[in-house]
Amino acid sequence: MSTLEEILQKAENLLQPYAQSSSRPETNRLDVYLARENLIPAIKVLVEARWGYLSTITGIDRPAAAVEEGQSPEEGEIEVLYSFCSGAAIVNLRVRVPYADAVLPSICPLIPSATLGERELMEMFGVKVEGTPDTSRLILADSWPEGVYPLRKSFVPAARFSGGAEGG
Amino acid sequence: MTLEKHGENRFVVPIGPQHPALKEPGHFEFVVDGEIVTGASVRLGYVHRGIEKGAEDRTWTQNLYLMERICGICSHIHATAFVQGVEKLAGVEAPPRARAIREIFAELERIHSHMLWLGVAAHEGGFDALFMYSWRDREVVMDMLEMLSGNRVHYSANLIGGVKYDLTPDMMDKIREGLNYLEERLAHYLDVVNNDETFIGRTRGIGTMTREQAQLLGAVGPTARASNFAYDVRVDAPYAAYAEFPVEMVVAQEGDLHARFVVRILETMESIRVLRRIFENMPESELVTRVPRRIPAGETISRVEAPRGELFYFIASGGGEKPERVKVRTPSLCNWGTVITLAVGHKLADMPMILAGIDPCFSCNDRLVMVKRNRQDPQVWTWADLRNYGIEYYR
Numbered sequence: 296m297s298t299l300e301e302i303l304q305k306a307e308n309l310l311q312p313y314a315q316s317s318s319r320p321e322t323n324r325l326d327v328y329l330a331r332e333n334l335i336p337a338i339k340v341l342v343e344a345r346w347g348y349l350s351t352i353t354g355i356d357r358p359a360a361a362v363e364e365g366q367s368p369e370e371g372e373i374e375v376l377y378s379f380c381s382g383a384a385i386v387n388l389r390v391r392v393p394y395a396d397a398v399l400p401s402i403c404p405l406i407p408s409a410t411l412g413e414r415e416l417m418e419m420f421g422v423k424v425e426g427t428p429d430t431s432r433l434i435l436a437d438s439w440p441e442g443v444y445p446l447r448k449s450f451v452p453a454a455r456f457s458g459g460a461e462g463g
Numbered sequence: 464m465t466l467e468k469h470g471e472n473r474f475v476v477p478i479g480p481q482h483p484a485l486k487e488p489g490h491f492e493f494v495v496d497g498e499i500v501t502g503a504s505v506r507l508g509y510v511h512r513g514i515e516k517g518a519e520d521r522t523w524t525q526n527l528y529l530m531e532r533i534c535g536i537c538s539h540i541h542a543t544a545f546v547q548g549v550e551k552l553a554g555v556e557a558p559p560r561a562r563a564i565r566e567i568f569a570e571l572e573r574i575h576s577h578m579l580w581l582g583v584a585a586h587e588g589g590f591d592a593l594f595m596y597s598w599r600d601r602e603v604v605m606d607m608l609e610m611l612s613g614n615r616v617h618y619s620a621n622l623i624g625g626v627k628y629d630l631t632p633d634m635m636d637k638i639r640e641g642l643n644y645l646e647e648r649l650a651h652y653l654d655v656v657n658n659d660e661t662f663i664g665r666t667r668g669i670g671t672m673t674r675e676q677a678q679l680l681g682a683v684g685p686t687a688r689a690s691n692f693a694y695d696v697r698v699d700a701p702y703a704a705y706a707e708f709p710v711e712m713v714v715a716q717e718g719d720l721h722a723r724f725v726v727r728i729l730e731t732m733e734s735i736r737v738l739r740r741i742f743e744n745m746p747e748s749e750l751v752t753r754v755p756r757r758i759p760a761g762e763t764i765s766r767v768e769a770p771r772g773e774l775f776y777f778i779a780s781g782g783g784e785k786p787e788r789v790k791v792r793t794p795s796l797c798n799w800g801t802v803i804t805l806a807v808g809h810k811l812a813d814m815p816m817i818l819a820g821i822d823p824c825f826s827c828n829d830r831l832v833m834v835k836r837n838r839q840d841p842q843v844w845t846w847a848d849l850r851n852y853g854i855e856y857y858r
């Protein structure tokens with residue numbers, strides 16, 4: 296049984312050729328920042344070394360700081376985390392793409408079960424995932440308008456319960 | 464359409480969204496050739512509530528109650544995953560007794576969840592006597608949860624930094640008594656599952672998944688462990704009090720529906736054993752630790768073993784009153800991939816049981832839909848419209 300540190304060290308060594316930078320924000324976690332073109336090679340090296348499993352894909356909206364009050368900033372980025380787990384160890388592969396060019400390659404050829412995560416990413420954040428096998432809606436209603444991505448910070452739910460308990 | 468192309472009768476059978484075998488909404492399309500399924504697809508989202516978005520608009524404390532409401536079966540485990548993440552961000556640890564109580568609630572929840580599943584799955588197999596018995600017995604554990612927390616479903620045991628409820632020796636005695644009864648019943652159910660010929664006919668060799676498939680398809684929890692894919696967050700990355708009171712991992716080799724029954728029943732028995740061990744050595748301490756008023760900026764990942772498998776929370780704090788982002792990946796979502804793949808080659812009549820075999824939880828998947836205000840379409844009602852309608856109606 297290798298220790299937590301050895302497992303993380305192995306991942307760090309594997310990913311080192313592709314990493315822009317990396318950090319250890321928690322004792323059981325390694326964050327590796329990647330350029331978009333290195334995403335597929337980095338995932339491939341983890342899959343081939345049988346390092347853990349893909350636990351989930353998380354999107355995070357990183358809007359640019361608002362220029363003026365009430366003006367929604369046009370420039371911003373979507374950060375995408377590919378979280379791999381092996382025992383207690385977690386490796387996050389982190390990629391940032393700008394709004395204007397929010398495109399990522401599909402990792403389904405390497406990990407078929409990523410399809411649900413990629414569909415969620417497309418629907419909720421408006422990231423185009425190139426080559427993903429299924430682009431149909433997974434979660435949002437059929438009548439949901441095109442081009443509206445609810446998990447972007449700029450999306451504000453319109454209908455809020457306005458009576459009774461605060462905030463609701 | 465494919466009739467002339469293949470010279471055979473192929474047909475798409477839509478199942479759902481209402482009650483697709485289970486009393487929860489999901490839509491499936493099975494392509495069949497005669498009785499045999501040749502393809503399958505899934506459409507989720509019918510109980511999608513916008514919880515991840517909602518979390519960004521609520522304080523840390525409000526979110527605790529919101530997360531607990533993601534699921535009505537495993538409410539405690541969601542709250543546990545959330546508070547453990549927040550505690551990590553805040554740099555505090557719950558006191559030993561609080562962590563033990565978290566484990567107690569989690570294991571009682573696992574018992575009730577697995578027994579609920581046993582009943583549902585038996586019902587899908589047409590074995591309603593087993594359904595009624597297992598649900599009758601499940602009431603024993605529901606009573607325990609009610610005794611501890613006053614609630615049957617949303618126990619709300621967690622606080623950021625600890626727990627609300629303590630266990631008195633008297634309560635532990637009552638729970639022990641109930642556990643003895645449940646253990647006896649579970650041994651009986653294990654016997655039924657292993658020896659009832661009709662039941663075996665419906666489960667053995669059905670929906671078989673190899674270890675490699677389980678890994679490739681991303682299966683989690685008992686579904687994965689029934690295929691000898693041995694991982695359990697409680698064992699691999701102990702949280703709460705699992706380091707002090709460890710559980711034994713239950714795995715099976717066969718990977719079929721039958722193995723999923725056996726694994727879940729044995730896991731329930733293991734939960735009973737670990738509960739007894741906790742009661743024997745219940746740590747003494749405070750129930751709550753002090754938590755800084757502001758949660759410092761940072762990111763964390765919190766993983767726990769829900770009854771259905773690994774539950775994953777990513778929590779990001781910007782140092783404000785509300786989280787920047789909360790991502791929830793529930794175990795059911797991982798297990799869907801297995802159903803769609805395993806369905807192929809089986810009889811249509813086996814679909815309800817294969818669906819039920821992963822113990823799917825739809826509310827867990829569908830966290831994110833919003834009620835949309837659409838002025839062009841008066842059929843779509845907003846929450847406020849619905850509320851006003853309700854008030855007017857009962858006036």
